[in-house]
Amino acid sequence: MRDPIGSAAIALIAATAWLPVVFLVRSYRKRINDVHRLGNDLARTRAELQACEADLKHAQTLACAGTTQDIVEREELEASLREQREFFRLISESIGEHIAVLDLEGQRLYNSPSYRQIFGDTRELRGSDSFADVHPDDRERVQQVFKETTRTGRGQEIEYRLVRQDGSVRHMASTGRVITDQQGRAARVVVVSHDITDRKQAEQWERIAATAFESQQGMFITDAHSVILRVNQAFSTITGYSAADCVGRTPKMLSSGRHDAAFYAAMRASIEGTGVWRGEIWNRRKNGEVFAEWLTISAVRDSEGKVTHYVSALTDVSEYKAAQEEIERLAFYDALTGLPNRRLLHDRLRVAIATSARSDRQGALLFIDLDNFKTLNDTLGHDMGDHLLRQVAKRLSGCVRERDTVARLGGDEFVIMLDDLDGRTDEAAGQCRIVGEKVLAVLNHPYDLAGHEYQNTPSIGVTLFGGQHGSAIDDLMKRADLAMYEAKAAGRNTLRFFDPRMQAVVTARAALEKDLREAIRKQDFVLYYQPQVDGVGRIIGAEALLRWQHEQRGIVSPAEFIPLAEETGLILPLGLWVLETACAQAALWAAQPGREHFTVSVNVSARQFRLPNFVEQVLAVLAAGANARNLELELTESMLLDNIEDTIVKMTALKERGVSFSLDDFGTGYSSLSYLKRLPLDQLKIDQSFVRDLLTDPNDEVIARTIITLAASLGLSVIAEGVETVEQRDVLAAQGCHAYQGYLFSPPLPAADFARFLQAP
Numbered sequence: 219m220r221d222p223i224g225s226a227a228i229a230l231i232a233a234t235a236w237l238p239v240v241f242l243v244r245s246y247r248k249r250i251n252d253v254h255r256l257g258n259d260l261a262r263t264r265a266e267l268q269a270c271e272a273d274l275k276h277a278q279t280l281a282c283a284g285t286t287q288d289i290v291e292r293e294e295l296e297a298s299l300r301e302q303r304e305f306f307r308l309i310s311e312s313i314g315e316h317i318a319v320l321d322l323e324g325q326r327l328y329n330s331p332s333y334r335q336i337f338g339d340t341r342e343l344r345g346s347d348s349f350a351d352v353h354p355d356d357r358e359r360v361q362q363v364f365k366e367t368t369r370t371g372r373g374q375e376i377e378y379r380l381v382r383q384d385g386s387v388r389h390m391a392s393t394g395r396v397i398t399d400q401q402g403r404a405a406r407v408v409v410v411s412h413d414i415t416d417r418k419q420a421e422q423w424e425r426i427a428a429t430a431f432e433s434q435q436g437m438f439i440t441d442a443h444s445v446i447l448r449v450n451q452a453f454s455t456i457t458g459y460s461a462a463d464c465v466g467r468t469p470k471m472l473s474s475g476r477h478d479a480a481f482y483a484a485m486r487a488s489i490e491g492t493g494v495w496r497g498e499i500w501n502r503r504k505n506g507e508v509f510a511e512w513l514t515i516s517a518v519r520d521s522e523g524k525v526t527h528y529v530s531a532l533t534d535v536s537e538y539k540a541a542q543e544e545i546e547r548l549a550f551y552d553a554l555t556g557l558p559n560r561r562l563l564h565d566r567l568r569v570a571i572a573t574s575a576r577s578d579r580q581g582a583l584l585f586i587d588l589d590n591f592k593t594l595n596d597t598l599g600h601d602m603g604d605h606l607l608r609q610v611a612k613r614l615s616g617c618v619r620e621r622d623t624v625a626r627l628g629g630d631e632f633v634i635m636l637d638d639l640d641g642r643t644d645e646a647a648g649q650c651r652i653v654g655e656k657v658l659a660v661l662n663h664p665y666d667l668a669g670h671e672y673q674n675t676p677s678i679g680v681t682l683f684g685g686q687h688g689s690a691i692d693d694l695m696k697r698a699d700l701a702m703y704e705a706k707a708a709g710r711n712t713l714r715f716f717d718p719r720m721q722a723v724v725t726a727r728a729a730l731e732k733d734l735r736e737a738i739r740k741q742d743f744v745l746y747y748q749p750q751v752d753g754v755g756r757i758i759g760a761e762a763l764l765r766w767q768h769e770q771r772g773i774v775s776p777a778e779f780i781p782l783a784e785e786t787g788l789i790l791p792l793g794l795w796v797l798e799t800a801c802a803q804a805a806l807w808a809a810q811p812g813r814e815h816f817t818v819s820v821n822v823s824a825r826q827f828r829l830p831n832f833v834e835q836v837l838a839v840l841a842a843g844a845n846a847r848n849l850e851l852e853l854t855e856s857m858l859l860d861n862i863e864d865t866i867v868k869m870t871a872l873k874e875r876g877v878s879f880s881l882d883d884f885g886t887g888y889s890s891l892s893y894l895k896r897l898p899l900d901q902l903k904i905d906q907s908f909v910r911d912l913l914t915d916p917n918d919e920v921i922a923r924t925i926i927t928l929a930a931s932l933g934l935s936v937i938a939e940g941v942e943t944v945e946q947r948d949v950l951a952a953q954g955c956h957a958y959q960g961y962l963f964s965p966p967l968p969a970a971d972f973a974r975f976l977q978a979p
């Protein structure tokens with residue numbers, strides 16, 4: 219379409235009264251555009267063109283007002299101009315964009331007020347250089363675009379940075395529009411700009427987030443239901459799972475199975491409570507390998523606080539852990555033997571001392587030095603010496619419980635730390651002696667040193683800790699060391715205690731054990747029988763009581779040797795001998811007329827009863843000729859409750875064959891009624907400690923009466939032991955007890971004497 223007005227006129231107007239004219243010209247251009255769009259609608263096109271002409275004439279009028287209009291027209295014109303200016307001001311202040319009009323050098327002719335508001339500018343902007351505010355790095359580019367715009371008349375959008383008066387930087391996006399003069403030459407440039415700093419920052423953050431997401435750390439994002447939405451490359455490298463493998467699945471796919479439900483519950487609770495969980499976790503790679511990772515899970519919430527996503531960052535720490543373990547191994551373990559070194563021993567000793575101080579348990583240090591180790595090194599060389607030390611370490615580790623510590627201090631010096639030993643010094647010393655003798659025995663076995671058979675012995679020094687034995691680590695080490703030198707001085711290949719008194723106890727026990735072994739071998743034992751009588755004085759049975767016929771000491775009480783026999787395991791052959799002897803004797807007495815129901819009670823030790831084949835052992839003994847109904851086994855409360863299910867099974871099996879059971883020393887233990895009811899017992903035996911003071915101590919009297927009542931309520935018979943006086947028997951009888959054992963009737967007697975006692979009228 220033909221331009222009906224002419225650009226030259228517009229340029230002229232613009233050059234002389236540019237402000238309102240800018241608007242009029244804009245209005246004109248817009249309408250011309252509208253006319254273009256109207257196309258074939260000729261009526262409307264004509265109307266629009268007329269309106270355009272009117273606008274332009276008005277502009278011409280404005281432009282020429284100074285020379286051609288009379289005063290009245292001028293006033294009208296000025297009023298109109300004011301109106302236009304106000305209109306323009308309102309528009310330029312209310313739109314979000316900043317408007318500037320620049321001359322062709324980029325000098326400011328006009329700036330919309332928003333420019334000042336937003337940029338805090340206080341300068342006189344009119345006439346100032348607009349390029350001066352552009353960031354130096356962007357200035358040249360902006361000037362280029364400006365020049366291009368003025369040359370071609372075509373504006374283009376450009377983004378650049380502007381430096382505010384306070385030095386801060388804002389990002390701008392600007393578009394220039396050229397205003398031409400009458401000759402069609404560029405005269406002004408209208409620049410419309412808007413602040414894109416927030417958008418730029420958001421873009422920047424997006425780039426940072428994207429870069430961070432693709433960092434060395436494995437990352438994955440799940441939705442609120444823990445469904446994986448995205449994983450990064452590092453995640454795939456660490457786990458072996460690609461994005462395709464895991465998007466749409468849950469992190470459960472990584473679980474190693476090493477953590478229990480409580481672990482994951484605590485994790486969830488932490489995320490719910492604090493929004494985050496951090497910790498070490500074992501996960502499984504795609505290739506099945508389990509690895510340690512450091513994991514941080516953070517909840518992402520929306521503006522209402524609702525969790526929308528979880529972001530998890532993981533680092534593979536398996537190498538770090540391996541390195542840490544290696545460092546620990548080097549710092550706390552002996553490189554040659556793999557045993558804890560002095561540092562770790564001291565650490566553990568510190569803990570053991572503190573624990574024993576809180577309990578009534580004791581601990582011990584056994585200092586072990588190999589005899590003549592230097593000679594081995596000098597003669598066969600250090601390699602052989604190392605070879606021996608490694609084998610010694612292995613053998614020592616086999617001598618102790620898992621909770622004990624075997625350490626190597628260096629050279630041929632080893633230490634065993636035992637803890638949780640008996641609170642009684644003599645007992646603890648006995649436990650140490652057993653371990654010490656085991657060590658002596660295993661280290662005395664010949665060694666195979668690369669084909670050479672080699673014999674070596676150790677010297678062992680022992681000291682206790684906890685209780686009254688002191689607790690300074692250095693002192694304890696010195697004591698054990700001194701005791702070890704005592705062992706060397708005593709001829710090597712032996713064990714010595716630091717405390718002479720303790721040494722005496724241990725020496726005596728060692729001698730007793732040696733004698734006991736010898737006595738078992740020679741069968742230096744005999745059974746005594748103590749009668750058990752009923753309410754009218756009839757002998758209904760006997761308790762078999764063991765006696766040791768010692769060559770020098772005469773008859774030795776079982777109270778002296780049974781505990782040691784239990785400790786050393788010698789009770790097993792001894793207990794079997796008692797059972798066999800007592801059953802043989804029971805068979806003889808039961809064969810006498812009227813004594814078919816005569817019972818012989820046999821004390822059974824805990825160790826014997828816990829033998830897996832105890833039932834078979836008893837049945838085998840009975841098979842030799844005794845009737846099960848003539849055998850009564852005496853068990854104690856503590857051994858029954860040790861493993862109640864096993865106890866019931868064994869007792870039931872024997873009871874079904876006719877063997878009866880008596881609960882010995884009743885009242886001294888902690889039997890609960892519910893357990894008692896489950897045990898197939900026949901009899902409760904009131905302990906002699908309650909019978910002894912029955913007449914003088916009301917408590918004992920109440921206890922005895924309670925036991926009798928309890929036995930009745932459980933349908934069990936009851937027998938009192940240690941009855942020494944008629945008065946005791948009468949009180950017991952009055953309470954309902956009608957079976958007795960004690961010196962009142964007879965002390966324990968050798969079998970021949972007992973036979974005579976039986977025959978007595």
Ligand SMILES: Nc1nc2c(ncn2[C@@H]2O[C@H](COP(=O)(O)O[C@H]3[C@@H](O)[C@H](n4cnc5c(=O)[nH]c(N)nc54)O[C@@H]3COP(=O)(O)O)[C@@H](O)[C@H]2O)c(=O)[nH]1
Pocket residue numbers: 748761762763764775776777780793796821822823852882883906939940941942959960961962966
């Ligand atoms: N595992 C085994 N333990 C056994 C065996 N033989 C005995 N023992 C246990 O040894 C402990 C000591 O026994 P002993 O020195 O024989 O003492 C018993 C009786 O002699 C004694 N007694 C009996 N009547 C009286 C009395 O009137 N006064 C008094 N002061 N003492 C008396 O009491 C002991 C009874 O023992 P028990 O009935 O078993 O409690 C002892 O614990 C025996 O059990 C064995 O072969 N195996």
